[in-house]
């Protein structure tokens with residue numbers, strides 16, 4: 001028998017510590033270490049009695065007639081795009097997001113859409129009573145949908161129930177943190193229970209061929225184990241994000257074994273559930289002030305889709321010894337780099353200024369291609385010269401001050417042209433405006449950061465053709 005002794009597991013990242021600590025050394029989260037019984041893990045049984053190995057057959061990589069995995073599409077375009085064209089039977093998808101962001105709402109809508117096409121869909125909630133789910137469905141206008149419901153938390157009971165009858169096409173488990181398995185003696189919500197329950201459900205998906213969606217709450221204080229502990233076990237990880245106080249929500253494929261990662265879907269939370277946003281660029285630019293200095297439109301890419309967003313900067317002389325730098329929606333380190341390059345290679349004095357940078361609309365931009373737009377916004381705010389309202393920017397800034405080309409230049413320009421923009425400032429060597437939709441676009445390439453600063457100072461501010 002294995003000796004039973006306690007171990008201390010971070011509920012945020014799953015790292016194991018030798019003793020209790022206030023802060024996890026692996027992920028840096030505070031107050032997330034909890035004591036768990038080490039002999040209760042799934043691996044514990046193996047040490048109790050050695051088993052002889054079973055001989056299994058091996059298959060070849062070049063298997064003939066291997067069809068592409070069939071897909072189960074919901075008909076909700078923004079969701080199907082993020083999953084890579086629909087759910088794959090036998091796969092497990094993790095949907096993560098903060099409580100209240102709309103995960104349950106999105107999934108009940110997806111379930112109803114699938115059930116409407118005659119498939120068997122089961123929605124299991126460990127958080128809400130069946131009546132509560134019905135009430136929500138009523139509010140969404142989906143009360144008549146043939147989705148099967150249950151309020152259950154025991155994984156063994158769920159597996160036993162779903163093993164009977166017609167194989168479900170889709171099973172939603174809302175949420176994985178409320179599930180528990182008999183195999184593990186730990187409270188629901190701890191790392192070992194979340195892992196154990198996920199393992200059992202993944203095994204069920206693989207053996208039956210049903211697509212399973214696990215909902216995972218992400219909490220900042222780490223009171224419950226984060227979905228991160230199961231991210232490596234599932235086939236796809238999709239996160240649902242949104243900014244407090246704003247109605248749009250972004251569904252983002254963080255990992256996808258059956259499709260491209262980085263793909264996004266945009267939704268708007270309405271009084272009747274989540275509605276698809278078909279033209280997100282227009283939405284993100286809808287409420288911008290085109291005359292104020294310090295705003296630049298970035299022609300970005302999210303996955304395979306172009307997306308225009310406004311980058312706002314505020315630069316003001318600092319009363320503090322160490323000026324304040326705050327960034328929302330972009331990377332802190334990238335801002336520091338762009339500021340340093342502007343100082344060193346373009347003579348823009350930002351050292352004694354407080355700097356605030358914000359990506360409008362609550363979007364998180366991860367691309368280095370946003371460097372040029374951020375630099376333009378900073379220079380514009382510092383100089384008080386507003387940028388042309390009909391202008392877009394993209395390009396990566398190197399430490400030497402050179403502006404480097406980025407991928408998908410043409411796609412970005414086409415999106416800008418489609419939305420009525422007339423000018424684009426882009427890196428050298430990016431696509432020419434030869435194609436028809438780009439004829440109206442005045443594309444100027446910029447090789448060095450000092451060129452951008454000169455251009456803004458020389459009155460890039462007077463607008464040319466007005467937006468049409």
Ligand code: TYD
Pocket residue numbers: 097098099100101102103104105106136139140269270271272273274
């Ligand atoms: P929910 O799906 O319960 O969030 P999660 O499962 O991620 O915790 O969404 C809850 C929020 O969504 C709640 O604050 C109310 C809002 N909401 C709407 O605005 N409109 C709607 O039609 C519904 C059903 C919810």
Ligand code: MG
Pocket residue numbers: 100103104105127174
């Ligand atoms: Mg919920």
